[in-house]
Amino acid sequence: MAGLGEGGTRFYDRLLDECCSIFTQLAVQTAPFAPRGIVELLNRTSSLGVTVEQILHRMPVATLDAPDGADRDEEFLRRYLEHVGRTLDTVELFGVNVRTYHPSTPLSVACISLTVAPDATPARSVHPAQLERNSPWGRLASLAGGVADAANVQVEQALNGTSRFLLRGEAGSGKTTLLHWLAVTTARRAFGSDLADCNERVPFFIKLRSYAGRRLPAPEQFLDGVADPLVALMPAGWAHRQLAAGRALLLVDGVDELAAEDRRSVRDWVRQLVRVDSDNRVVITARPHAATARWLLAEQFGSAVLQRVSVADIRELVTHWHDAIRGVPDLPCAVEEVPVYERALLAQLDSSPHLQGLVTNPLLCAVLCAINLDRHSTLPPDRMGIYAAALDMLLERRDVERQIPADGSQSLSARDKTYLLQYLAWRLSINGRSEFARDDAVLRLGDRLGSMPLLAADAAAVLDHLLQRSGVIREPAGGRIDFVHRTFQEYLTAREAAEHGDVGLLLDHAHRDNWRETVIMAAGHANEPRAARRPAAPGVRRAPARSSPAAARRGLPGDRGPAGPGPACSRGAVPPAPDPATAR
Incomplete structure (x- = not known):
């Protein structure tokens, strides 16, 4: 535009505008433009669809079964x-x-x-x-x-x-x-x-x-x-x-x-x-x-x-048990003596068909192994003796022989512990339960401690002591208390019933399958020479035994202590086991 005057410049601008307008109209109205524009738009739409699909694949698919998706399954x-x-x-x-x-x-x-x-x-x-x-x-x-x-x-x-x-x-x-x-x-x-x-x-x-x-x-x-x-x-x-x-x-x-x-x-x-x-x-x-x-x-x-374990199974279980304990600290014997006890137990089993007859399942086999080690190869003669020896071992003898002092706040004898555990077992059994909430266990121990005025102890502390030291009860999950095996619950329930002469209650429950083992073991407890005249535990206040099944059905009052001389389960009061081996 150099050299143009004012009029020439205005003319140039007007001409440029007209040319651009004409070329634009030509481009829009020319036939190839519409298809090319549509192709471009479709390409862009397809590209957006792929992008959206990729995003959807990354998002969880919500369904009725998977409301938040299943990508983390x-x-x-x-x-x-x-x-x-x-x-x-x-x-x-x-x-x-x-x-x-x-x-x-x-x-x-x-x-x-x-x-x-x-x-x-x-x-x-x-x-x-x-x-x-x-x-x-x-x-x-x-x-x-x-x-x-x-x-x-x-x-x-x-x-x-x-x-x-x-x-x-x-x-x-x-x-x-x-x-x-x-x-x-x-x-x-x-x-x-x-x-x-x-x-x-x-x-x-x-x-x-x-x-x-x-x-x-x-x-x-x-x-x-x-x-x-x-x-x-x-x-x-x-x-x-x-x-x-x-x-x-x-x-x-x-x-x-x-x-x-x-x-x-x-x-x-x-x-x-x-x-x-x-x-x-x-x-x-x-x-x-x-x-x-x-x-x-x-x-x-x-x-x-x-099926009951075979002789070969018993030998295998004994070997497994002794192999497993060799890495356990604080055994009642030197580690190198463990094979000696293993061989001694196997020899006794081989020479005694009666002893083999007692070991009918893996639990009894493990109990027998533990008693053999704890009692230096001196074994009980029958099943009731095995359970009694196991409780004695867990409650008292191990701590005494290893010279472990009692807790400063607790001075519980083995009889005290048994008396308390019996009550826990009893309360579980008569309510058809296998475990307590922790608060319920503390409450029940408080009831039983109320009948032991010479023993000043806090129920919660006693529960902790029994959990840590008895080996009979445990806390498998937070706030839940049960016995290490249900057989021990039944054994202690039977002991409680036999000591207090609860024949009527046992007969009332004898038809229940979950009381079968308890009734059988109660007969075993009642037939012990000391069953009817067992001395009270230290610190326990005696109370009269209940005199009727109706009283038994009302449950255990908190102030009841072990029964003195009085009615106990007689040999014929409890239905016998189906066979002599079971009765043992």
Whole structure:
């Protein structure tokens, strides 16, 4: 525009505007522009769609079963399986207790393979179609070589025969330990050919005793008592998803530890769970008198009974026990002497069929090992003597012989401790329970201490003392107190009943399966020469024994002490055991 005047400049600007307008109109109205513009817009839209899809893939998919999505399921499963593998992979070494902890050993060291006899009786009364090879009864029967003549098989084989299994066994036969082993082996993905499908499953160990008098757990509560630290981290609906996918291995322990009237709710609860997905595996344990082989027949459960340990099993258990304790500090003998005691016990077992007859299950075998070590190879002559010696060992002799001083605030003798523990056992048994809330245990100890005016002690402090030093009760979960094994609860309940002449109450409960062992052992206590004239514990105020079953049914008053000379369970007052071996 150099050299243009004012008029020329205005003309140039006007011309430029007109040219730009014309070229723009030409470009817009020319035919190729519209398709090219649309292509560009579609390309941009497609690009946006891919971006949105990528974002959606990163977002959790909310469904009814997974309201917050399932993207964290695998991470949580890994942590849960690791926790189960650590937490349940222990067996307490009965009889080897020190001041501040209870030594334990891995299941892989302590366990032996147990044998079962598949229940054949129910199958004989069901429709023949139910005995086909693919039914639970048919598979278990075929393992045993026929329904009518069932033979013993390894428990792994029996479990492999059906996905729904009712395992029945007497006290101390290893039911709970077996469920722990199943949970740990599943968590570690360590099964071989038998039960190989469990390597893809998620184990849930459910202890029914924790739900006495309470609603049975919903799936979101399946971690309680086993994986408490992980409960708050569990993705919403995670347990439900495992059930819905048919991946769960439900290990339900202790039908017998619930009152008889509560067991119907267990059956209804199990029925609801197995209907979620038929591919889930379920193993339930109970004592034989608490659940018959037909108890879950309608739900297609196979059933088998744990057999008494064989002589070879006893030798293996003795070896495992002595191997496990060699790393335990503060043994009652030098470590190098442990093999000597092991050989001495094995020699006594080999030379005494009577002693072999006493050791019918893993619990009694462990108790016998502990007594053999504690009493320098001097063993009791019968089952009642074994339990009495075990209590004596746990309550008194170990601390005395190791010269462990009593706590400054507690001066409890072995008789005092027994008297207190008897009352705890009694209160649990008459209420059909297997564990206390801690506050309830303190309350009950306070009741019993009220009858011991010469013993000035705080109930909470006494409970702590018994937990730390007795080895008879424990606190398996925060705020829950139970006996180290239910057999000791029954033994002490029987002792309480025999000392106070509660024949009427025993007879009132004799028909209940969860009182069977208590009634049998009460007969054993009553037949002891000292049972009717047992001296009172130091500091105990005597009170008259109750004189009628009606008084017995009212429960134990807090100020009652051990009975003096008076009525005790006579030999004929309590129904005898089915066979002499059981009575021992």
